[in-house]
Amino acid sequence: MDADLVFKALADPARRALLDSLRERGGQTLAGLCQGRAMSRQAVTKHLDILEAANLVVSERRGRERLHHLNPVPIQEIADRWIGKFQQAPLRALANLKKTLENQSDDS
Amino acid sequence: MDADLVFKALADPARRALLDSLRERGGQTLAGLCQGRAMSRQAVTKHLDILEAANLVVSERRGRERLHHLNPVPIQEIADRWIGKFQQAPLRALANLKKTLENQSDDS
């Protein structure tokens, strides 16, 4: 997994909205995903391309339409491998911050 | 919390590296954070500004230097509020995908 592709893919609200839509209902066509969005079909296509490059979406041709599915695995991996590091951090961070604030109050 | 600011802040590898550095050791100065990075001080400043706007970093002036601290709360909130939605998704997503693959194999 290329974590950078995943982070960059998640950076755009339009793409997160597409993921939300696919989370609620998988197998949507491109035209279906364009419904209710203030964007051209080609713009949606580009966003889907980026999501596919990050492996957050998988799609398959089905006749003349293309069906899209959410792949939640990269999000899981981000949560486990990256966010996990910061879940241990709060205690240390708070300790550091506390110490700093104490030093600060010493000066004042 | 503005989730979009957080996602955008996390989208750049240089900024994630800065967060990593502050996670390992809080209270680093700007000059300290520049150490070992192939970037100018001003570039680091801009990244820190973006991290501060997302509330991922807090800083305080201390004499002529500025000390930076990680604030892991926004990451926690992203994990809880946003990733949480997708942690319920796998079963549904896999069911959808399975059904689709079965239909696909029907075609071949």
Add this chain to the structure above:
DNA sequence: TGCATACGCAACCATTTGATTGCATATAGC
């Protein structure tokens, strides 16, 4: 006071990004 250090501000620049338009291709259904 004088000077080195640490940081802030602003202009500038190349590249990337997000989106559009126009046209081409392919499939479903009559």
Add this chain to the structure above:
DNA sequence: GCTATATGCAATCAAATGGTTGCGTATGCA
């Protein structure tokens, strides 16, 4: 076969992004 529908491809463009350089300001210290 013909037509409408669904998607693919390419050129184009404005704005955002990431970075630099130059200079200004403020603080620590001899």
